[in-house]
Amino acid sequence: MLRVEGLTVRAGEGRVTQDVSFEVAEDRLTCLIGPSGCGKTSVLKWLAGVLAPSLAATGRLSIDGAPATTPDRRIAYQPQQDALLPWLIVAENAALGLSIRGRRRAEAREAVTPLLASFGLAGTEDAFPAALSGGMRQRAAFLRTIVQDSRFVLLDEPFSALDAVTRLSMQDWLAARLDEVPRGILMVTHDLHEATRLADRILVMAARPGRIVADITIDTPRGDRTEAALAGTRSHLKTRLLEETP
Ligand SMILES: Nc1ncnc2c1ncn2[C@@H]1O[C@H](COP(=O)(O)OP(=O)(O)OP(=O)(O)O)[C@@H](O)[C@H]1O
Numbered sequence: 001m002l003r004v005e006g007l008t009v010r011a012g013e014g015r016v017t018q019d020v021s022f023e024v025a026e027d028r029l030t031c032l033i034g035p036s037g038c039g040k041t042s043v044l045k046w047l048a049g050v051l052a053p054s055l056a057a058t059g060r061l062s063i064d065g066a067p068a069t070t071p072d073r074r075i076a077y078q079p080q081q082d083a084l085l086p087w088l089i090v091a092e093n094a095a096l097g098l099s100i101r102g103r104r105r106a107e108a109r110e111a112v113t114p115l116l117a118s119f120g121l122a123g124t125e126d127a128f129p130a131a132l133s134g135g136m137r138q139r140a141a142f143l144r145t146i147v148q149d150s151r152f153v154l155l156d157e158p159f160s161a162l163d164a165v166t167r168l169s170m171q172d173w174l175a176a177r178l179d180e181v182p183r184g185i186l187m188v189t190h191d192l193h194e195a196t197r198l199a200d201r202i203l204v205m206a207a208r209p210g211r212i213v214a215d216i217t218i219d220t221p222r223g224d225r226t227e228a229a230l231a232g233t234r235s236h237l238k239t240r241l242l243e244e245t246p
Helices: 040-048 090-099 105-115 134-146 164-180 192-198 227-244
Strands: 002-011 014-024 029-033 055-063 075-078 152-156 184-189 201-206 211-217
Touching (some): 014 040, 014 184, 014 201, 029 040, 029 192, 040 055, 040 075, 040 152, 040 184, 075 134, 090 105, 090 134, 105 134, 134 152, 134 164, 164 192, 184 192, 211 227
Parallel strands (some): 029 184, 029 201, 075 152, 152 184
Antiparallel strands (some): 002 014, 201 211
């Protein structure tokens, strides 16, 4: 269990977030949703240890009850843009996840190559990112993140750049991957349909300063989440989001 307590992020005199506390459970997907500018990315960046130096943060992080400091190898982070390096081929980009964990380059590449097919990237090993579709780029970025074998994974709007159809298929794809390689995931999204399709738990943030105003658990198994089964939760979530959007 990863726990954040009392996270306040300040930008000069102003507060970006105030007293944000929550847990991310092992093998569960927790969504952080809220209006633009409420501080969702700042929470993720703080957890990843990459908050901009112009922002000051106070708060406590613990994993399994023991204090932790960031960056922590048990936490992997996928930023908002897929951040694939355009001058590296797909296999090298994916291998970067292991290289930053200290694996030798050739060894890292050997380790990721057999995984490409299960990430829908068969045949793209030697392709440059510019030659891939948006969905493929996201899968390559996700492979790079997931091979780090971290217990917790932070995803910042992983599907926001995709068209509606690709987005739906990527959501299904992520749901299937979660069943195969469970992780404690904290995912930022703007999209309440996405949140209710994927999350075990949804934390709703309000803006100015960003704080958590609702905590919604979804018990329906992902495979049984028909439109009808989700209607009540979506309506509740929509009302909360509209209330919190300035
Ligand atoms: N480096 C920075 N210096 C000063 N202020 C910043 C910095 N980064 C973010 N902010 C401010 O902090 C607030 C929260 O930004 P953040 O990106 O965390 O919000 P968000 O909820 O992720 O937004 P969005 O949904 O639009 O991506 C915004 O008002 C933003 O202008």
